[in-house]
Amino acid sequence: MPKIKTYSSNILNRRTMSFEQLIKNRRSTRKFISKSIEKEKIELLKKAAILSPTGKQKNHWDFIFIEDPEMLKSLSLSKPHGSKLIEGCALAVAVLGDSTESDTWIEDCSIASIMMQMQAEELELGSCWVQIHKREHNAEMGAEEYVKNLLGIPNSKSVLSIIAFGYPEKRRAPIDDSELLHSKIHFEIF
Numbered sequence: 001m002p003k004i005k006t007y008s009s010n011i012l013n014r015r016t017m018s019f020e021q022l023i024k025n026r027r028s029t030r031k032f033i034s035k036s037i038e039k040e041k042i043e044l045l046k047k048a049a050i051l052s053p054t055g056k057q058k059n060h061w062d063f064i065f066i067e068d069p070e071m072l073k074s075l076s077l078s079k080p081h082g083s084k085l086i087e088g089c090a091l092a093v094a095v096l097g098d099s100t101e102s103d104t105w106i107e108d109c110s111i112a113s114i115m116m117q118m119q120a121e122e123l124e125l126g127s128c129w130v131q132i133h134k135r136e137h138n139a140e141m142g143a144e145e146y147v148k149n150l151l152g153i154p155n156s157k158s159v160l161s162i163i164a165f166g167y168p169e170k171r172r173a174p175i176d177d178s179e180l181l182h183s184k185i186h187f188e189i190f
Helices: 009-015 019-025 039-050 069-075 084-088 105-122 143-151
Strands: 062-066 091-097 126-131 158-166
Touching (some): 019 105, 039 062, 062 069, 069 084, 069 091, 084 126, 091 105, 143 158
Antiparallel strands (some): 091 158
């Protein structure tokens, strides 16, 4: 009998989870355990990124996958608040777009980011979006310029975000239906 590659039972259970349960389970993770992410899981994150839709099928985004601890530490200094968590993650992905190729680069990169985050949730990985675009590094430099300098990103590309991935230190409870903001849903008119 041929040997079939399988995931752990936990991942198998998550793979049969409904989309509703998956989106209720996805919570921002800011603390990770010290464990690298398996290559197979990284491949699935890459695939989620490049399978994401873009306006007019331009596919103008680019993704930089970073595992080097020294680079993660440098990226964690991207801005004064909200980026420190990158230092503790196993993998960070810089999400880039090209505003000269598409007027929907922010939207397209946002979609790719959440596609990766949902894939991470299915794989029992935690994730957190770190906004870079239009944030400051310090009084003299924007966070985007700082990240572009670190990662050798060409001027034609813009950095929307860095998504941090890793195994969560602890799992937060899924969002309960009672927490949903039903008042934000309108029918027919506002």
